[in-house]
Amino acid sequence: xxxxxxxxxxxxxxxxxxxxxxxxxxxxxxxxxxxxxxxxxxxxxxxxxxxxxxxxxxxxxxxxxxxxxxxxxxxxxxxxxxxxxxxxxxxxxxxxxxxxxxxxxxxxxxxxxxxxxxxxxxxxxxxxxxxxxxxxxxxxxxxxxxxxxxxxxxxxxxxxxxxxxxxxxxxxxxxxxxxxxxxxxxxxxxxxxxxxxxxxxxxxxxxxxxxxxxxxxxxxxxxxxxxxxxxx
Amino acid sequence: xxxxxxxxxxxxxxxxxxxxxxxxxxxxxxxxxxxxxxxxxxxxxxxxxxxxxxxxxxxxxxxxxxxxxxx
Numbered sequence: 621x622x623x624x625x626x627x628x629x630x631x632x633x634x635x636x637x638x639x640x641x642x643x644x645x646x647x648x649x650x651x652x653x654x655x656x657x658x659x660x661x662x663x664x665x666x667x668x669x670x671x672x673x674x675x676x677x678x679x680x681x682x683x684x685x686x687x688x689x690x691x692x693x694x695x696x697x698x699x700x701x702x703x704x705x706x707x708x709x710x711x712x713x714x715x716x717x718x719x720x721x722x723x724x725x726x727x728x729x730x731x732x733x734x735x736x737x738x739x740x741x742x743x744x745x746x747x748x749x750x751x752x753x754x755x756x757x758x759x760x761x762x763x764x765x766x767x768x769x770x771x772x773x774x775x776x777x778x779x780x781x782x783x784x785x786x787x788x789x790x791x792x793x794x795x796x797x798x799x800x801x802x803x804x805x806x807x808x809x810x811x812x813x814x815x816x817x818x819x820x821x822x823x824x825x826x827x828x829x830x831x832x833x834x835x836x837x838x839x840x841x842x843x844x845x846x847x848x849x850x851x852x
Numbered sequence: 853x854x855x856x857x858x859x860x861x862x863x864x865x866x867x868x869x870x871x872x873x874x875x876x877x878x879x880x881x882x883x884x885x886x887x888x889x890x891x892x893x894x895x896x897x898x899x900x901x902x903x904x905x906x907x908x909x910x911x912x913x914x915x916x917x918x919x920x921x922x923x
Contacts, residue, residue: 621874639916643913643916677910687885688885688918695875695878702866735921736919740923743922744923748921748922752887824917824918
């Protein structure tokens, strides 16, 4: 959990540096829409209140990074503890980085390709629950699918293990096309959306690299059940 | 020529209780950052929490940046 919290802190800080400018840009569009519709007035009071609110939200980004990191760190710790002996590599850092790569791919990248991150202004409040269910379902299907095919691979020997990898590929491709699309229209400039998505991927990737490195390091440093077997 | 190498082995079992606690922490943290729409504070503030969306607004930027659905 400590490695997760630290990785989350890194994630939040990276986001603060590279994602926030795009969030500000998108929220700027929302503000212009509010002025145009007459819901808000473009006054000095508005901007003073807005700046204070945004600073609060930006600080919340760091806090949320630590909470999310601790949360995913808990899951990562469980999976690492249960799978460590099966992971390739002769060092805990290598093993942990391999697992982080697998989880980044199955729990983040594949769901992201189906339901990519969107900046503010994209996303209807009325559909947020549906979108949350779809996103969470796809993550769960991908994660449990990977686990099931990994279990299957244990029954195969050597080069036949590739069969389970291909099996997961076929399975997740079928799920990818079977799952409903995001119901919301994109009504923000595509340049902004695409650049935001790229920064989002970089931010989340920084988290998985960090947690893979940190957990392996901590595990190697603090594990009390390690047996050293010197041989000549 | 002799070679010296350190191998590590992991011969302990992960306690079920630890898995359970970590699982709860995972679910709670994920819900707070990714999915709460006033549910947690509604336990104290009632229906008003679904209007205020305090946690949603606090975690707003991370929700977008980490790919969670938001408004």
